[in-house]
Amino acid sequence: MLTIAGKTFRSRLFTGTGKFSSPRVMKEALLASGSEMVTVALRRVDLHDPADDIMAVLDRDRFFFLPNTAGARNAAEAVRLAKLARASGGGNWVKLEVTPDPRTLLPDPVETLAATEELVKAGFVVLPYMNADPILALRLQDAGAAAVMPLGSPIGTNQGVLTRFQVAIIIEQARVPVVVDAGIGAPSHAAEAMEMGADAVLVNTAIAVAGDPVRMAQAFAKAVEAGREAYEAGLGARRTEAEASSPQTGLDFLR
Amino acid sequence: MFIAPEFQQLRDRIAAGGPDAVERALARGRLDLDDLAALLSPAAGPFLAEMAQRSARLTRQRFGNVIQLYAPLYLSSFCINRCAYCGFSAGNAMPRRVLSFEEAEAEAMILHRRGFSHILLVSGEAPAKAGVEYLEALALRLRDKFAAISIEVQPLETAEYARLFAAGITAVAIYQETYDQTVYDQVHRAGKKRDFVYRLATPERAARAGMREVGIGALLGLSDWRAEGLAMGHHLAYLRKAFWRTGLTVSFPRIRPAKGEFAPLMPVSERDLTQLIFALRIFDPDLGLYLSTREEARYRDGMLGLGPTRYSAGSCTVPGGYGDSAASGAQFEIGDQRTIDEVSRAIRAKGLDPVRKDWDAIFQQHEQGRRQAA
Numbered sequence: 111m112l113t114i115a116g117k118t119f120r121s122r123l124f125t126g127t128g129k130f131s132s133p134r135v136m137k138e139a140l141l142a143s144g145s146e147m148v149t150v151a152l153r154r155v156d157l158h159d160p161a162d163d164i165m166a167v168l169d170r171d172r173f174f175f176l177p178n179t180a181g182a183r184n185a186a187e188a189v190r191l192a193k194l195a196r197a198s199g200g201g202n203w204v205k206l207e208v209t210p211d212p213r214t215l216l217p218d219p220v221e222t223l224a225a226t227e228e229l230v231k232a233g234f235v236v237l238p239y240m241n242a243d244p245i246l247a248l249r250l251q252d253a254g255a256a257a258v259m260p261l262g263s264p265i266g267t268n269q270g271v272l273t274r275f276q277v278a279i280i281i282e283q284a285r286v287p288v289v290v291d292a293g294i295g296a297p298s299h300a301a302e303a304m305e306m307g308a309d310a311v312l313v314n315t316a317i318a319v320a321g322d323p324v325r326m327a328q329a330f331a332k333a334v335e336a337g338r339e340a341y342e343a344g345l346g347a348r349r350t351e352a353e354a355s356s357p358q359t360g361l362d363f364l365r
Numbered sequence: 366m367f368i369a370p371e372f373q374q375l376r377d378r379i380a381a382g383g384p385d386a387v388e389r390a391l392a393r394g395r396l397d398l399d400d401l402a403a404l405l406s407p408a409a410g411p412f413l414a415e416m417a418q419r420s421a422r423l424t425r426q427r428f429g430n431v432i433q434l435y436a437p438l439y440l441s442s443f444c445i446n447r448c449a450y451c452g453f454s455a456g457n458a459m460p461r462r463v464l465s466f467e468e469a470e471a472e473a474m475i476l477h478r479r480g481f482s483h484i485l486l487v488s489g490e491a492p493a494k495a496g497v498e499y500l501e502a503l504a505l506r507l508r509d510k511f512a513a514i515s516i517e518v519q520p521l522e523t524a525e526y527a528r529l530f531a532a533g534i535t536a537v538a539i540y541q542e543t544y545d546q547t548v549y550d551q552v553h554r555a556g557k558k559r560d561f562v563y564r565l566a567t568p569e570r571a572a573r574a575g576m577r578e579v580g581i582g583a584l585l586g587l588s589d590w591r592a593e594g595l596a597m598g599h600h601l602a603y604l605r606k607a608f609w610r611t612g613l614t615v616s617f618p619r620i621r622p623a624k625g626e627f628a629p630l631m632p633v634s635e636r637d638l639t640q641l642i643f644a645l646r647i648f649d650p651d652l653g654l655y656l657s658t659r660e661e662a663r664y665r666d667g668m669l670g671l672g673p674t675r676y677s678a679g680s681c682t683v684p685g686g687y688g689d690s691a692a693s694g695a696q697f698e699i700g701d702q703r704t705i706d707e708v709s710r711a712i713r714a715k716g717l718d719p720v721r722k723d724w725d726a727i728f729q730q731h732e733q734g735r736r737q738a739a
Contacts (some may be wrong), residue, residue, distance in 0.1 A: 248609050282395060285606055344389075361417055363667025364635050 115235040115256040123334040126314030137167040143327035148173045151180040178205035185225035206238040230254035242273035247280040261292035268295020281307045297333030304337025367603045372545040375592040382406035401598040404644035405591040416643035420672040423650040435483040439684040444489030446556030450627040452696045453489040463494045475687040482512040482722040490519035497525045501532045508533030520567040526574030537571035538580035544596030545588035572608035586620030586629030614653035646672040661700040669715040678708035
């Protein structure tokens, strides 16, 4: 079981609500995914309006809503969005996204750290989306982040875990759960992240734009489980280089 | 706060490992504590050559072809503790002294002339004789002459470490001696050192105060070295997570059976020591590993390039002993009597570079300036 800020999740597959062809398809796909954590863009959804098209189809007992600050270009905007969401009943969890470049939507490390500090002080449970920078991950944890969400590759690219080497360092040093977010384009990518020891993955585009989003959601659910199980079972390591079977290192000096 | 795992459980965990576990550990890129337990187990004994190869490769990869040289400067032989194994123990009848600032500076200048720019200030644990004020004042006198000053003295409070850091001390070594609390209680008969838990939390206090580097260690020969190794693995893993800005080092002081000295309760052979060093290097490739002059020249030369990264040279463990070779009252006997030049030659003969300076006091002064500005 995965625990973030005292809340437990059976499923390690986090999902999003964007890019689906209709609210009905979204609902079926998210149910099929087994996901219990669903991120919703604050700019897209009206959290306290039961008639909102997303809120209306998703059962809040079944799904934990993680509001995100998508669209925020700096810390001030992100903080304002999060506070507005909380004031309107959105709870105190926030997936922090600060993306000043509308083309790549890559997260701004400086503003993300500043916003994390401010939101933690204001009593939020902050899950920052971040580039896969190990030092930034540590700084965000020092600032009180409840989890860190490094990207596998730029959002929407479906390139998989291109940041593998950095993510491995982040996982190794982590004191909070690590959720690989963005770029996960295929179930094999999700399995790879889970095999590396990621605590969860967040997948949106790959499910939403699949030919059959419901079946793709099921495929991701299996991949995440398989990856986690392999990690827990202990993978045999790939050798980084060949090592002589009869080492020549001299130890003749030993008495 | 770090809590030491129960020692017997560590021993059981190590004993449970077989050759399969050792092979698995050696095949992995990053090792966990179970892998470390396997590498410390008797089952890993036949794999010592494989471990040497892996340890040597990692050491070269992370540190390059260099060995850092340092020298201890003994300041005081006064001690309030009674420790069964130590020459400075309060019960021992011996000439004791604490160096005046002038005397300490004279000793330091001898080391400086020998080419050392990293010195380790060492004292018995007697705050009334060599307390924080003393260390601070001395560091301020020495900081311009040395690139880096480390201390191996009594445990201090966080604020005291911060004070010493501002005065130019960058690293703290504090050895638990043994993670086996039963034995700890037996050998530490009196004094503040009897407090196992306070001592155990000392590396954390030093790290929290901003020290660049914190060193831990077990005095080998007090209890089961394998379990000491695994306990250190736990301690290191904790410190890495909690204080990611702090560099970590490990020392391997080994009690040698010598005339009139404390006989090891559980002797540690050269092979054992070697296995321990390789296991920790493979477990945490970034550790600074010390091999002091307690060990003989033959062993120290043999280990060059295989794991340890820091060597002392020409060491004397008597306060005032560099200037006065007749001074008596040593903490322990030296196994490698060679001069720094002889040790440097041996290091070069192995294709390694003996480095005498790898830090600069300017970093500290900058930090101090920033702190004052803040």
